[in-house]
Amino acid sequence: MISFPFIIAISLISLGFFALVLKRNLLKLVMAVHIMGSGVNLFLISLGYREAGIAPIFTNAPGLNMVLPTVQALTLTNIVINIAIIALMLSLAILIYQHYGSLDTRKRKLKE
Numbered sequence: 001m002i003s004f005p006f007i008i009a010i011s012l013i014s015l016g017f018f019a020l021v022l023k024r025n026l027l028k029l030v031m032a033v034h035i036m037g038s039g040v041n042l043f044l045i046s047l048g049y050r051e052a053g054i055a056p057i058f059t060n061a062p063g064l065n066m067v068l069p070t071v072q073a074l075t076l077t078n079i080v081i082n083i084a085i086i087a088l089m090l091s092l093a094i095l096i097y098q099h100y101g102s103l104d105t106r107k108r109k110l111k112e
Contacts, residue, residue, distance in 0.1 A: 005046035012039030026093040026103040030086060037082035044075045 016036030023029060048071030056069040097103055 003046070005042060009039045009043035009046060012036070012042065024105045026096060026105065030089045030093060033089060034082065034086055037078065041075050041078055044071050044078065047071050
């Protein structure tokens with residue numbers, strides 16, 4: 001049985017993907033990439049979750065159910081990469097708007 005966080009993660013990734021495919025505004029495309037990144041983060045956190053788990057820093061007690069630290073490290077790395085990608089996409093959107101005068105990907109006429 002699939003748990004609730006996995007369903008939400010799959011729907012966030014699907015929503016972002018369909019917005020990437022269907023929308024033409026550059027700011028909406030940036031938001032779609034951000035939504036997909038949030039879905040991936042939720043998926044990674046859901047993978048590392050354990051019922052009644054404790055932080056992995058307490059390693060002296062044997063037999064305790066600890067959460068997975070690798071998934072937490074991957075999630076933090078993904079957050080940093082997602083922020084860098086979003087910042088790059090927003091700066092490119094600003095440059096495209098200054099050059100073309102529009103954020104619509106179908107318009108190719110230069111701004112006079």
